[in-house]
Amino acid sequence: MTFQKRAYKILELLEAFGEVEIRQLSTKIGVSEVTVRRDLTTMAANGLLYRTHGGAMKISEVIKPVSFANKAAVNLKAKDAICRRAAAEIMDSDVIFIDCGSTAFRLCQFIKNKKIKVITNSLPVVNELQHSAVTVNLIGGEVDAARQAVHGTMAQEHIARYHASKAFLGVDGITAEGLYAGSEHEASNTLAMASQSDCVYLLCDSSKIGKTSYLKFNDLSLVNILVTDYNGPEVNEFGVKGISVFSVNA
Amino acid sequence: MTFQKRAYKILELLEAFGEVEIRQLSTKIGVSEVTVRRDLTTMAANGLLYRTHGGAMKISEVIKPVSFANKAAVNLKAKDAICRRAAAEIMDSDVIFIDCGSTAFRLCQFIKNKKIKVITNSLPVVNELQHSAVTVNLIGGEVDAARQAVHGTMAQEHIARYHASKAFLGVDGITAEGLYAGSEHEASNTLAMASQSDCVYLLCDSSKIGKTSYLKFNDLSLVNILVTDYNGPEVNEFGVKGISVFSVNA
């Protein structure tokens, strides 16, 4: 019994039942559990199935990938506390950047009645602010459906044409060494907004502090003010590096 | 019972009832309350639900999903017939402009499976196409909440940077004398898109034919092809002026 034959049988059973167990496969196919486990590992690496403990599942049965609406519900209390504090900094006639993260999105609810101009690449932000006192300028470019945002070179150029008094940005992680992003698109967007702003506010709930992600895109000098619900030892390090820290209670 | 299966079941119950309790889940799934609690914590961290004391809530009740309202169910049958005909003209690998009118919006449903690039200033169009085979390029600029579209000088410049094989545009009125728009914003937008396209399709239901509006912004030479459900005498005049007319039955 070759690997190809076993793979075919496994997929067949998967199609019929939606899920399979290693022990079950071992007896049904007539090979050791070790071999079945190896097969499943390979097939999972090729995206043919989803590995679970003790077995596997059909890809389609697995919960969909994390999208924007999802992450917004994580640490909601902290995010709202952070954004309420940040919103207190915004004055009428300000022009501000808001980036496409789920934290910055929560800022919308607190600024609806302010007479300001918001420049953003986030579709949910546009949706949230479009029937408010706020004037919205939407950054153009390629639409990234997964992130519900606009990215690309056109977006970069668009941002470069504007200037704001304040930018409210999020990151995937922050340490004393620098800022981390989950994708290059987000990173270049964050950089572009920051470079066109007088004052850069970083909105970071405690889960992001001390965390790194796959791309370190800048050191801490990019940020002027960190608004966070975290109050551990790292906060002092940020202070030493020239960042003002606004602490809030979640 | 693996974590994945439990997660699926929890989401199912959440979908049905909107909220769930830990004790209820424990007996219904057949695992300890500790495990349920752990599952909920993990799922909340992934943003799949919103954690409450003693249970969990659907996230959709915490966060509003992104969607752009879309009015104008006027003359729907005619608009759909026009758009079905227009969509037949669109080939894979085309790059097309779609403007912000309610007629052009109806084109979306017929092009979701085409491998094309759509450049638009219409928020409903973006919303409609964002989880389809189509690549969407959103034009940047000031957001006009009333029209659910993007306008302004930045939008003009953005359009000028692109070129499309076809443009699908609407107008407020059309006579033998020319094209009429309801606002200067719409007019300049329509002009910009037309000038950057090889072939300009005008999508016009019968209510617009022979009608004028407050701004005559161009003569008929802007248009290559008129797609309409109207088949009165004016159609001949358009033909004389060099416009091909595609007639459809509503």
Place this chain on the structure above:
DNA sequence: CTGATTATGATTAAATTTGATCGAATTAAA
């Protein structure tokens, strides 16, 4: 036929999952 590469199975240490327990935190009630 021989040597080398690959696939398989057995063994064991590491990692995961689950449930229990208990002090701390949160909510509800008085």
Place this chain on the structure above:
DNA sequence: TTTAATTCGATCAAATTTAATCATAATCAG
């Protein structure tokens, strides 16, 4: 506000699953 009842998070232990290592068997090229 204070008190009582739940609920939560952390820690620990037991059971299971996994990954890594090694030895053996099968396959293949020259």
